[in-house]
Amino acid sequence: MSVMNQQEIVVTGMNHKTAPVEIREKLSLSQDEIKKALGLIKEKKAFNEAFLFSTCNRVEAVFVSDCPEEGVKKIFEILALVKNVPMSDFISCFYKLTGIDAVKHIFRVASSLDSMILGEPQILGQVKTAYKCATSAGSSKVILNRLFHRAFQAAKRVRTETGIGGHAVSISYAAIELAKKIFGNLSTKKVLLVGAGEMAELAVEHLVQNNVAHVFVANRTFEKGLDLAKRFSGSAIRFEEVVSSLEWVDIIISSTGAPDYIINGKDMRQVMKKRKNRPLFFIDIAVPRDIDPDINKVDNIYLYDVDDLQDVVEVNMEERKKEAALAEEIVDEMAVKFLGWKKSLQIVPTIVELRKKVQDAVECEIFRTMKDNNLEKSFQSEAVYRMVDSICSRLLHDPINFLKNPGSHRDVQSYILLVRNLFNLDDKGKDECVVKKIEN
Template identity: 40%
Template structure:
């Protein structure tokens, strides 16, 4: 079996292409099921966000799986192949696994180290599970992907440093005040930067954001999106009397807030400090405000210095995560290898338990005076003996996966325990389940296949 990922993201396709191939959340469940019905597709998970659409599949044939995954994407969105294929990337095997691990850790994101993608991948995987389009391979792979991502964010500080100006402004305010959920905050400007600022403030638990803009309707629109309060432009001066933090990001050509206005507001603030961040270019805030007692003013140059330093820190932390990913890939590859010995282990265990059961029945016939408690006790100890005897052979069988002559040694082990026929039946049964999984059952549903014993 082979693992593939086919997709496009902010690195391979412009936004006008990405938006064409974005799955609406309401259609994702149906898309999972329809993709699963394509030839050679045995498991699949679709990850669709504003910056990417990526389709992960388990297939029995690389070329066939790649072709039908691409065709599914093109047909679903009714696009011409020549308009879409130049923007698609395809990764196979280890490269596909590495890409998924990097994705969940935030290393493939527009803002390196961000954590939102982790939740998005988790949601996509859970939807695929509920749609019955995952099996043994992806249940394990995505579990490991989520695990390594959690380790990346808990064992490194990659997401602790702001790497956008609007985010840096909010982080700076948070560091100075210690918390923001009890602060009065005023955003001047309702453009894109103002929107991003409001988004970051909300993520820090700010319950209410006030927005002032020259065009009141835009202030209303932004405030409504974040459950905030819009203000008329003429109310900005009075709002300063109650505000703890001001973040300004208008497109004005001149200053929108002068030192005199701020100085007058400070007289009525009874000594409370005022924190102002100007992230506009050209600047919104009069630099002379820095001279007003109790006011702390930061401009975009101050923030860009923070951002640049934080980007370098994130890159250093990313190198630590790369090492985690290498380790996790090795763990997944080892898990794949051990799948080959599962039929042998199952056959040996079943034979041992069958012997134990037959022996127990013989004892019960010959020792008919045994109580139920005695029988349970004897049965328990017999199973304990079996488990101890099989522990080392089973461990050695798992280790064969890494050895050059591992298959030959596995065959010898199978012969020593005399389970050749049982082993062959289990391998054949797995192949049969794999074939049946692509056929509808009596109710017209897809049969979920159990690949636990696949000999990869």
């Protein structure tokens, strides 16, 4: 009996939930190392199809095999070889998923439901790059091609049908979102960075990506300010000029180590008069705070400190979690559909063999009849071949439909077996007539 063996989709890997950063950094694969590993997989003919994926938070292998346990071992060997790390160091951090769990996992990873920051958009691009690598290495074929295309579709649906990516979940992004709610278009707005600091600089970077008009930097050490301004293609101003500059800047990001407020509420009424009441947005990331909280009471001035931004992030994270529940439904629905397609693959060899058997039988009988009537030359004509095809199609239409649509409650395997026995598809002996036809 040669019913196609059950090809299982297997995922094995580790991520930020299962492995500490020391292990993750040891096993993190560069693009070249992924290519090398895929080359080894192909060389060793370990699997029909394989895919490798590595980011700072995860290393995963997806493969198609009829023996998942063996496959996982081979993946461990290849990883140990490529990264030159003993297998015993990382085996305990790896998980293994098969069947619908594996499919759901891939869909969840691509849709950023399994990411450290839920809904972050970079992961889809990383999966796409890894898939490109697998296709160019020739290790992704029918099943994985379909699987990843469906994963990309799932990710797209999750992004468009849920609000998972809609709320900022980092302090710097939350600040940009707020700036957009105040100013709408940031392209005419000027930004002033007071002091320096990782978070503040990141916020300025995001603002620059949003095409703000100009960035000014004020630092107690003017030279340091100049360096920073150069990084953002902006200009440096002296620290003493900060209050007077409020007349013409629109967004102020402050992150100094000053023990007292550097901008006081009492200065602001005068400043607002000079700037004709145009809105001002202060982002105070410093601890202790740089900006007097009372200025938030002045009309057209908006002040957010680091705690306020953190609150925004937490609320947004909760929102994303709510949206994630909707996203899981999309993933479940698409995983079930994909497995339905994969199941249908099992009948393909049987359909091919069935069609071949019937075609041979029809051709054989036509050949015999024509030979008896000295019409052998006509056998080669197009019309006869078309007739053979039509007879086969009409004859097999119902049996093939029967195989393709067994219904959700019936077992495809037993129907395949039934059809193979009914048509004796596993008998290797060839019909005498067919042999003769081939010889001629």
